Each structure stands twice: as C-alpha cells, then as structure tokens.
Amino acid sequence: MTPTIKDIAKKADVSIATVSLVIHNNKRISEETKKKVNKAIKELNYHPSGSARGLVSGKTGNIGFILTNDHFLRSEPFYTRIFLGAEFEAREKQLYILLTTVPSEVKKGEKLPRFVLERNVDGVILVGKVPVEIVNGLKKYDLPLIFIDYEIPMEGYSAILIDNVNGGMSATQHLINAGHKKIGFIGADISHPSINDRFTGYKKALKSAGIEFNPDLCITDENYPARENGYKATKKLLKKNKDITGIFACNDAMAIGVMQCLKEKSIRIPEDIAVIGFDNVESDLFIEPPLSTMNVPKLEMGIEAVKLMSQILSKKVSSSKKILIPVELVKRQSTVAINNVSADKNK
Amino acid sequence: MTPTIKDIAKKADVSIATVSLVIHNNKRISEETKKKVNKAIKELNYHPSGSARGLVSGKTGNIGFILTNDHFLRSEPFYTRIFLGAEFEAREKQLYILLTTVPSEVKKGEKLPRFVLERNVDGVILVGKVPVEIVNGLKKYDLPLIFIDYEIPMEGYSAILIDNVNGGMSATQHLINAGHKKIGFIGADISHPSINDRFTGYKKALKSAGIEFNPDLCITDENYPARENGYKATKKLLKKNKDITGIFACNDAMAIGVMQCLKEKSIRIPEDIAVIGFDNVESDLFIEPPLSTMNVPKLEMGIEAVKLMSQILSKKVSSSKKILIPVELVKRQSTVAINNVSADKNK
DNA sequence: TAAATTAGGTTAATCGTTTAACTAAGTTTA
DNA sequence: TAAACTTAGTTAAACGATTAACCTAATTTA
Known part of the structure; x- marks a missing residue:
C-alpha cells in the first residue's frame, strides 16, 4: 500500500x-x-497524505476558480488560457485548483459553489464578469478573494487587471499614427469595466491627437462582445458613416465580426478600412488578413493570480493588492499606414 | 469557526x-x-470536513481529469463542454474534479500529473488523445481509468466512446440520399480511432449504396483536424477532382476550412458542393451557410463518465465497461438535396 | 566548576471523521 | 421464565500528519 x-x-x-x-x-x-x-x-x-495534512493544518491546499458558464465556453481560448496559467503556477506552489462554473444570470436561491460551502478551498479566484450575487455570497465566508479581469467595488479583495485604458490608447494611436482620422469604435456590454476602459483609452487617444470625439462613430449597444454582435454593430456603423477609414473593436471576437461584415460589402482591409482588435486570441483562427490587436498576456494573468494567492495564504502580503498587467501592440496586416496605401486608394 | x-x-x-x-x-x-x-x-x-473524511476512509472524493494542452485550448468548445458535463455530475455525486493538462508530445522524464503522484484522486478520466506514455505511467497506480473519446488497447479500463462508425455512415448517407455520388472525405490524424472510425463509416455507406470507393476523393494526410488543415486538404482535393458534389469533413473544424476554401474559389455551398461536418460545435460560430453536422452529445459524455466513475468507486460495477454514445444528424443549409438544386445547377 | 545555552532529536496531543465492538433496554422464542 | 434476539444507541480506536513541549548530551559562559 x-x-x-x-x-x-x-x-x-x-x-x-x-x-x-x-x-x-x-x-x-x-x-x-x-x-x-x-x-x-x-x-x-x-x-x-493531503487529507492528514489538511486535517491538522486547517488548510486544504486547494484554490477555487470561478468562471461563468458562457465565459468558459467562449470559443476563443481566453479564459481557458488564464486557467492554464493558474494551473501551471499551482503546480509550482503545491496547490490544487478546483474549477467550477456558475450561470451568468443567477436565479434566486442559487447556491454558492460547493467547494465554498464545504470549506474545501483556502481562497477563491473569480475570473471575468461573475454575477454580483455570487460575489456577495462569498464575502460572508472569510476567504481571500482575487478577481481577474473584473472588479466589483468593495473592500479587502485583490485583483489582476489588464491595463485597458493604455491598451485602448495604444490601439487607437496606432491607427492615428498611420494617418487615420475617422476611427470607429465597436463595443458591447459597455458597463463592463474592462470594455469601458478600452473605450476611455480610445477617447483619450483621440483627444491627445486633437481629433474631436464623435459619438456617431461608436457603436456600443450590443450586449455581449461576440462575433455576431461585431457584425451587427458594423452594419449600423457603416450605415451612418460612409467615410470611416479605421475601426477599433473592443476585442478580437468583435473584430472578426467587423471583418466579416466588411468582406461581405467588399470593403478591402486595410486598404479601405483598417481594423484592430484587443486580446490577441484569434491568431490561430486563420483569418484573412491577419488581425492586428493588443496582446493580453493571458497565461501570465493566471500565474500572477495564483502567485498572489499563495502569498496571501502564507500572510506574506495583504489581501488587497491590485496588479495591473500591461498590454502590447501586435501589428499584423489588418492595419497598414493610410499613407502607404494612398496610391492604392486613389487608383 | x-x-x-x-x-x-x-x-x-x-x-x-x-x-x-x-x-x-x-x-x-x-x-x-x-x-x-x-x-x-x-x-x-x-x-x-473533507480532510477528516478522506483520512479515515482512504478516499479523497476527487477525480482526476486529464486533457492535452492543445485539446484544452482548441477554439471549439468540444472538450470544455465534456468537462462541464463532468463537473455537473460531480456536484451531483459529491465529488470534485481536478483538471490538469499534459503536453501532447511527451518529453522524456515527463512526470505524471501531481494528483496521481500524491494520491489525491480516487480515479482518473482521460479525455481525447492522451499520450501513451502518460497512460502507461498511470497503469502502475491501481486507479480506475476511464477514457473519453479515445482508446488504447489494454485491459481493465472503461471508456465512453462516440458511435463514430454509425455517425460517419449517417453523414455520408445523408449526402447519398440527396443524390450525391462523388463525395469527398476530408480527414486528418487518421490513426486516431475516432477519426478512423468516421472514415470507416464513410466507406461503409458508399458500399451499401453501391458506390465504388475512390481513394482519390479522400485527403487524410494532414496531422491535426483543424481549420487550416481543412483548408489545405480541400485545395488538394479540388486540384484532382473537379466534379465532386459533396464533402464529408471528419469534424466541424475541418469543415470550416473546407467552406473557407470553397468560398475563396467562388464555389457555392450547397448548390455546387454540399458540406457536412461532425461534432456540432460550430453552431455559435456564425458561418454562412450554417453547417450540417453530426451532433455529439458532449455534456452527456462528461456526465456518463463521472456516473460510471462513481459506480466503479462504490464497486457497483466492474472497472471495464464501455459505453457507446449515439450521434444524430443535424440538417442545416450547407447540405441540400442535389435534386432540389439541379435546376439551379443546369442553368 | 556550576549554570546556561545549543544542537538534535523524541513524545504525545491534536485535527474531525468513520466504524467495529460493545451496551442496555425491550421483545421474542421455546 | 430464562435464553436469544432486536433496537437504538454509545465508546473508543484508528486514519496520517503537525507541532508544542520535553529530553539528553555536548558546548559555552561567567
């Protein structure tokens, strides 16, 4: 034995x-x-034996990882990559991760994840937009909480956040630098802090370049940043604005929808309209032309979260630390300097 | 407290x-x-307390869930759905699932998942094509093993398998019934039992319809059933065969690649060539026209696996039971009867 | 040189459950 | 009516680790 x-x-x-x-x-x-x-x-x-250890130490060595259903099933490997990073780091730190999903719309009487009720975790990582009811339920247990890519105004929790404002600025500036002036913004679920911040970055970039912000160039009323909504939003955008030369989509999924719509209308990318996304998740997806985007280091976010949790659990660090993860411009063929293609356009 | x-x-x-x-x-x-x-x-x-229970009973109440890296990160929510089903059933059965990924190409000296080494699981579920080295390593520990959608010839393990042969037959017959006679097969990683079985189903359907099997209509030399390989394979297929009217792709990912290639060549779907896939994972993916496919009940497979594991752990059932999961034809617009469009074709 | 300190361990209590073995009272059986 | 069962519990050992408290011999200090 x-x-x-x-x-x-x-x-x-x-x-x-x-x-x-x-x-x-x-x-x-x-x-x-x-x-x-x-x-x-x-x-x-x-x-x-983990059991024996857990019994005497009062620690389980487990970390809960909560994700909404639809985030987990999203076709782009965004949240799954974050999980993977978390898993890697958990191995390093001798911890286990218990992954569970919750519905994105919470019904009344919805229970908290079982690992919380049964005290089977020492802390919880919440990834993406987790329903506020779940978060409120969690607060009652005094478990350290770490948010990833989302935030709810409250005290005493930690968060790993993307630098969305600067990312939004960089993306927009990249288009501005190429000579674009009429730049559209395609968003959805605009109350989500991450997406709202990207929008803020867009506006900041325009302002600092002396370009006036025009709400007509911004479509933000879809409810979820997915492909089909990028497609729909682009239709609306083009109906009102014939002379747009660049589009910043709040994430890659929507950017794919944007491109699909442009292609259907035989609008050339980037010659007629340049497109940039955000997240860098679609690189394997075989799109023509390859999509410029802001890279979000997804694995690193998962790693940072578990590192932080490990420190919190060993009391090395307070349980309300915020970490801002920088993003980086990835230039591909969906954006090219307007100058470079002007000959092309005028022919 | x-x-x-x-x-x-x-x-x-x-x-x-x-x-x-x-x-x-x-x-x-x-x-x-x-x-x-x-x-x-x-x-x-x-x-x-789980720890106290685990200590005295010798059971952890945990089930290991092993997936390869690239399967977990696949853009279609195929394996993630299986995991989700497993998670659901685990809640029901008061079990926890520890998910871990392993590299799909195992380096020498690669360690087994930590939960196995530390005896932190009562059984292991292996999903998809897990490297044989890992499986061999696992055999040394006497943990019950359950394969999902993969099999390695050995004794005393259980498996939840898709009825790929019948699925392949149904898909092909669907095209035959519509009047198609020159039907191509697009596959990859043909040594994978699931894909090979789908190919077998294709051949069986042709045979029973009295259509002679023509190897020239089958492209199976790509290494991985992904979109880009579906695209490449279709190029090869069309180069040799101008008069194909239907294509059965071994999975939806490849089918997307097939459609992308056909569109580029301005071949109409389904008027010129009908396309059918397998898996039913792309329905949310906003493809035009919507792809006909064979539905694989992914959640159910996860559920069945955990149900079976739970029975094995309580000794209600032997540890070498095989469950065959039936699949079902999903007709969408990418396949239409050749008869229905013949007027169209002859114009 | 006697007291104090240090080095390198060991003893034993403890964590929260499960479960075999026991008990005490009531009920059947012969 | 005594022996044998039942019923409905209780007692106590065991699971495998951690760790405070203790111990002994060797070394240092005053």
Missing part, C-alpha cells in the same frame, strides 16, 4: 516527528539525518 | 457517532433522532 510517514520513520530509523521536520526543512535537523530521511522518501516514493 | 461534528452532537444531545450515522443514513437510527440531528446540521450550516 501507499507508504505513510511511519514507514519512512522506520526505514530511516528515526521518529515520525523527525521525518515531518525534514519534509518542512526545519533547521533543527542535521544534514546527515536529512539525507537519511530523504533517501527513504525517494526509495519508497513517499508523498504526504 | 466552522462547526464540527462535535458541535452538532452537543446541540442535538447525542454522541458524535450518532451524528455520523445519521449523515450516512444508517438504519439503526430512529426517525426521531434523525430529525433532531438534521435540524442541528441545518441550523449550524454544518458540512463534514
């Missing part, structure tokens, strides 16, 4: 306390004894 | 053993006592 600490103690001819102290690298143990014990551990392929 | 079984015992004025017996619905306890205890449990919002 699986070896226990007793087997190791017997084999190394020490007490079980010594074995435990060796495992925890206690300085009271001599190098010699450490070697002896470690040898026994290796030979018997011993791993401490 | 969190209430323990002692608090319940005190409150209900019984011994802790009685509380435990009530929780496990032991018949030795009178209805009256049961009520008293359950009332106390409700009032204190008591949930048994």
